Amino acid sequence: MIRVGPVTRILARPTLARLGLLLVLVVAVFLAESFTTLMEEALRYGGGSADVLLLLAYQAPEIVDLALALGVLIALFFALWDARDRGELVVLATSGVGWPNVLGFALILGVLGGILSIGVAGYVIPTARYAERIAMADLRSDHVLREITAPGPRNSRQTINKMTYIATPPTDEAQLRGQLFAFQMHPDQSWRAGQSRDWDVIGPDEDGNYVIKLNTTVAYTSPGFGSDTEEPPAVSTVRVRNTGVDFRMEEVLPVAKKAHRDNESPVSLMPGVDPRLGNVLTRGLLVPMAALLAVAAVLASGQSFLRFLTLPAAALLLLLFDVLGRTVVRDLLDVLPFWQLVCGACLAYLGPSLAFVLMRGEAVMLPVRGKT
Secondary structure: OOOOOHHHHHHHHHHHHHHHHHHHHHHHHHHHHHHHHHHHHHHHOOOOHHHHHHHHHHHHHHHHHHHHHHHHHHHHHHHHHHHHHOOHHHHHHHOOOOOHHHHHHHHHHHHHHHHHHHHHHHHHHHHHHHHHHHHHHHHHHHHHHHHHHOOOOOOEEEEEOOEEEEEOOOOOOOOOOOOEEEEEEOOOOOEEEEEEEEEEEEOOOOOOEEEEEEEEEEEEEEOOOOOOOOOOOOOEEEEEEEEEEEEEHHHOOOOOOOOOOOOOOOOOOOOOOOOOHHHHHHHHHHHHHHHHHHHHHHHHOOOOHHHHOHHHHHHHHHHHHHHHHHHHHHHHOOOOOHHHHHHHHHHHHHHHHHHHHHHHHHHHHOOOOOOO
């Protein structure tokens, strides 16, 4: 049975509760901005609320990864601040619990969060991007399929085998469909067209083929359009009954490529294989750095006006490392050996705040000056 220390019992619940609340709020705000765009796109292709929620869910992991480090910083800062302000850490210190336990809790929280960040950025986000692209492509395909095969009024245009078909709505309620116009231009500027007032789509058959059945059709063919100085070329007119055009849905539907794109496959953790590895590792290092910065910010806070500046300063430092750190690591990825780069990144991300905590860590268990 795993023994939970007193520091963990005091800090774990408020830290995790605040972290969960922050992540939910950040995800909700970012998804609210994307909701209108996704809803309009889903409605354009005949999707419903379930499709919109599914597309929103695919965007959530990337938002969680962006907000995780900042959430750990804020949640742990206020959990530590409240525990010291209420005197809980002071009571633990008088009972023999040393301040390294607080540092240990912060490091464990940061390491677990870093592992979570690497898993989300390296596997969940690429998988969600792939699933989102396929879901959107399937939504478009289903919309086109319904537009072609489902009975009812039509006001749409489709191109099948280089022939453009334009369906118009019926002129009165007694008609199921309106007219169907077809037009095809040849490379030599000759063209052919057709007009049908009685048509239907039949299929699919056993081989997956569909047939546009044209019961009554007027077909036109012409050698070209001519010019302003020439007589217009003759147009041949033919009336046809009970004809049809065979096609397969692959010729109409936007077929989604099932192969994973570069940013849709899980990140390989083998050095030198995936250029995204540097970004994933630096994002993972950002979480333990945030935990150490939270402890450092509490130590730097007092009863003066400085206590209002420590947390914003720590957040700005975290964001600075997030932007510049990824850029530097990406540039050095092909220059330095991988493990030397990892050690250097760990030292740069964790070293300064860890050194500050080690120098002043005992103060986290002491009452704030001016309080009794």
